[in-house]
Amino acid sequence: MKKIHIVGIGLLGGSFALALKKAMPEIVFTGHDASEKNLSDALALGLINEARTEADPDTDIVILATPADTLPKILETTLNQTGENTLIIDFGSTKATLCKAVENHPQRSRYLAGHPIAGTEYSGPKAAMESLLDRKVFIICEMEKTDVHLKGMAYEVLEALNMKLRFMDPEEHDAQLAFVSHLSHISSFMLGKTVLDKMEDDKNVFDMAGSGFASTVRLAKSSPAMWAPIMLENKKNIIEGLNRYITNLSKFRDKIQDDDFEGLFQEMQKINKIRDILDLS
Amino acid sequence: MKKIHIVGIGLLGGSFALALKKAMPEIVFTGHDASEKNLSDALALGLINEARTEADPDTDIVILATPADTLPKILETTLNQTGENTLIIDFGSTKATLCKAVENHPQRSRYLAGHPIAGTEYSGPKAAMESLLDRKVFIICEMEKTDVHLKGMAYEVLEALNMKLRFMDPEEHDAQLAFVSHLSHISSFMLGKTVLDKMEDDKNVFDMAGSGFASTVRLAKSSPAMWAPIMLENKKNIIEGLNRYITNLSKFRDKIQDDDFEGLFQEMQKINKIRDILDLS
Numbered sequence: 234m235k236k237i238h239i240v241g242i243g244l245l246g247g248s249f250a251l252a253l254k255k256a257m258p259e260i261v262f263t264g265h266d267a268s269e270k271n272l273s274d275a276l277a278l279g280l281i282n283e284a285r286t287e288a289d290p291d292t293d294i295v296i297l298a299t300p301a302d303t304l305p306k307i308l309e310t311t312l313n314q315t316g317e318n319t320l321i322i323d324f325g326s327t328k329a330t331l332c333k334a335v336e337n338h339p340q341r342s343r344y345l346a347g348h349p350i351a352g353t354e355y356s357g358p359k360a361a362m363e364s365l366l367d368r369k370v371f372i373i374c375e376m377e378k379t380d381v382h383l384k385g386m387a388y389e390v391l392e393a394l395n396m397k398l399r400f401m402d403p404e405e406h407d408a409q410l411a412f413v414s415h416l417s418h419i420s421s422f423m424l425g426k427t428v429l430d431k432m433e434d435d436k437n438v439f440d441m442a443g444s445g446f447a448s449t450v451r452l453a454k455s456s457p458a459m460w461a462p463i464m465l466e467n468k469k470n471i472i473e474g475l476n477r478y479i480t481n482l483s484k485f486r487d488k489i490q491d492d493d494f495e496g497l498f499q500e501m502q503k504i505n506k507i508r509d510i511l512d513l514s
Numbered sequence: 515m516k517k518i519h520i521v522g523i524g525l526l527g528g529s530f531a532l533a534l535k536k537a538m539p540e541i542v543f544t545g546h547d548a549s550e551k552n553l554s555d556a557l558a559l560g561l562i563n564e565a566r567t568e569a570d571p572d573t574d575i576v577i578l579a580t581p582a583d584t585l586p587k588i589l590e591t592t593l594n595q596t597g598e599n600t601l602i603i604d605f606g607s608t609k610a611t612l613c614k615a616v617e618n619h620p621q622r623s624r625y626l627a628g629h630p631i632a633g634t635e636y637s638g639p640k641a642a643m644e645s646l647l648d649r650k651v652f653i654i655c656e657m658e659k660t661d662v663h664l665k666g667m668a669y670e671v672l673e674a675l676n677m678k679l680r681f682m683d684p685e686e687h688d689a690q691l692a693f694v695s696h697l698s699h700i701s702s703f704m705l706g707k708t709v710l711d712k713m714e715d716d717k718n719v720f721d722m723a724g725s726g727f728a729s730t731v732r733l734a735k736s737s738p739a740m741w742a743p744i745m746l747e748n749k750k751n752i753i754e755g756l757n758r759y760i761t762n763l764s765k766f767r768d769k770i771q772d773d774d775f776e777g778l779f780q781e782m783q784k785i786n787k788i789r790d791i792l793d794l795s
Contacts, residue, residue: 253605350724370722399721406722412712413723417730420705423762424698425785427755431693439791440680441651441687442694443631447792450696454789457782464770464778474708475767479760481704486756489745497745500707501738507706507734510720511728 235385238288239264239296240307242275244352246298247361249394250280255363256393263289266358267299275358290316293354293386297323302462305334307313320383322347326402326410326459327466328374345387346374348405348410350395354454371396373404413468416478418452418460419471425453515667519569520545520577521588523556525633526605527579528642530675531561536644537674544570547639548580550751556639568595574667578604583743586615593621601664603628607691607740608747609684610653626668629683629691630677635735650774652677655684692751697759699733699741701751 234257239246242264250262265282266272275281288295288311295311297304304325311321312335324344325331333344350370353360373390376384391398401409428450431438464471488496515538516534520527523545531543545562547553556562569576569592576592578585585606592602595618606612613627634641651706652672657665676789682690709731712719745752769777 247662270630277654303522335685349720352724352726354726369724372722405716409712409716409719409722412709413718413719413727414592416708417705417727419763419766420701421730422782423759424701425788426781427697427759428693428789429785429791431755433692435686435693438690438694438765441653441690442792443633443650445633445635445733446694447671448732449702450788450792451729452726453782453785454578454792455782455786457779457786460782461775461779465773465775468773472767473546474712475763475770477711478704478708479763479767481707482700482756482760485700485704486760488747489749489753489756492746492749494742494746498738498742501703501736501741504703504706504710504734505736505738507710507731510710511723511731511735 234260234293234389236261236263236289236292237294237296237390238262238285238292239281239298240311241265241297241299242266242271242280242297243343244356244360244365245349247275247278247280247358248351248363249298249324249349251361251363252366252394252431253390257390263292267303270375271358271420278358278361280358280361288315288319292319294390295319295321297321297325300459300462301325301327301331301466304331308335309338309346311336312343317343317344320345320379320386321341321437322387324349326463328372328406330466332403333373334491341378342380343383345376345379346383347387348372348374348406352413354451356456356459366394366396368395368397370399370402372399372406374401374406376400382389407467408470411467411474415463415467415471416474417490418455419450419464420478421450422455425450515574515670517540517542517544517570517573518575518577519543519566519573520562520579520605521547521592522578522580523552523561523639524579524643525545525637526630527577528556528559528561528571528639529632529644529646530577530579530605530630532640532642532644533647535560536669538671544573548584552639559639559642561639561642571597573600576600576602577781578602578606581740581743582606582608582612582747585612589616589625590619593619593624596624598624599664600624601626601660601667603668605630607695607744609653609687611747613656613684622659623661624664626657626660626665628668629653629655629687631695635732637737647675647677649676649678651680651681653680653687655682655687657681663754688748689751692748692755696744696748696752697755700745700756701734701759702731703736706731737751
């Protein structure tokens with residue numbers, strides 16, 4: 234493998250480049266970003282070797298790491314622009330819309346639908362970290378639709394990054410991620426909003442916040458440019474998750490209202506089993 | 515200062531002892547715990563020097579670090595049992611009920627209502643850490659009701675632990691903590707429940723969970739024995755916070771339902787200012 238082109242050199246695209254430069258130092262990285270500032274930061278930080286608006290013809294892999302709503306168009310354009318030996322992988326957080334958008338594209342077999350389960354609340358090339366993807370899960374959807382030879386290059390790269398592969402269909406992916414990722418972001422944003430609004434009565438309320446609050450509200454620092462599109466792309470599943478979450482909160486509130494000590498205790502004790510599940514993973 | 519007695523030698527009581535043993539090695543620690551297992555663990559771990567059901571007459575400070583619902587009775591008993599030179603400090607997460615319970619006690623001036631803003635999702639003496647209280651906020655309520663001489667001992671100890679003192683009245687304390695602590699715990703428990711229930715459809719849902727989910731759901735590992743009492747003690751404020759949180763979640767869901775990209779984007783961008791507030795504190 235000689236050349237990789239990255240479109241969108243932010244937290245994910247940049248971390249991918251940093252880690253792979255270390256694991257496979259022979260690879261040349263070119264890249265593009267819609268933001269000139271991000272592009273010049275990415276060059277200055279050495280995340281890419283060269284800025285190019287399009288991938289060179291001898292590019293082995295093009296990585297698309299832009300916000301979810303931009304991916305269908307960029308994926309289609311990139312499939313049209315690149316040649317038969319170039320594999321295109323996206324890193325988008327939702328998969329059903331994108332897989333549907335290219336299902337009839339004559340070059341569909343040169344695309345691999347991917348999703349690295351990794352991130353922080355920060356964004357942009359300066360947030361990139363060499364360790365971000367290390368030993369994380371990488372989900373591949375519709376793997377049978379990707380050319381077997383080109384897919385080999387993806388496995389080579391993902392193995393070099395120590396990523397753990399999981400395979401699932403796009404609808405299953407979106408349904409699961411709504412619960413374990415998208416819902417967390419909403420719960421965190423709305424907790425942040427609730428306490429920010431409380432500041433209007435109590436100016437010093439944040440002074441009393443401990444590490445527990447910081448942990449639950451951390452994701453409220455996330456980028457709206459990345460997250461607003463995800464909310465709409467995965468609308469159906471997220472609304473289902475949110476409705477269940479709101480119902481659970483309302484029932485818990487009613488138990489408090491009814492002074493139901495035993496009910497609250499039992500409920501929290503049951504949920505405590507998440508300790509074992511999380512500590513295993 | 516020569517002797518401190520700790521009632522409830524778990525995460526908080528144990529961490530207090532560990533840190534103070536280092537800062538003031540001349541102090542002898544005695545202690546009691548309702549759980550025999552906790553008591554023997556505390557002795558084995560060297561958190562206390564000696565197990566005693568009651569404080570010795572020459573004890574300078576008694577620390578009460580038991581669940582919120584047990585505190586009114588333990589505080590009253592301890593005020594009755596101890597002599598005029600002993601200060602009693604509690605570490606409870608709610609303050610209004612407790613301050614009210616002892617407002618007419620003839621020995622009220624030997625009590626200091628405290629709350630260290632520190633914790634983890636773990637509990638018991640084995641969870642104790644020397645660094646837990648270091649540079650954390652310690653809230654004192656109704657400080658004017660505590661004898662000035664006895665209060666001096668509290669300041670000496672809290673300064674030795676590098677704690678930052680804040681003073682407020684019990685009602686203000688409970689109103690603020692409902693938002694920055696108690697609500698976080700509920701949001702986390704209910705997020706945990708929502709995803710655990712989802713496991714019934716999708717057995718492997720947790721396999722897809724990343725660090726963001728782990729962060730928002732961390733507090734769902736917390737002890738029900740500690741948290742069920744807090745929910746009821748601070749009922750009014752928590753229900754107010756929960757209602758606001760549920761309203762915010764419902765409005766955000768409606769924006770998703772209406773495909774209101776701009777509304778979602780603006781809302782998340784406004785909440786992003788929590789970055790500056792949290793990074794300052």
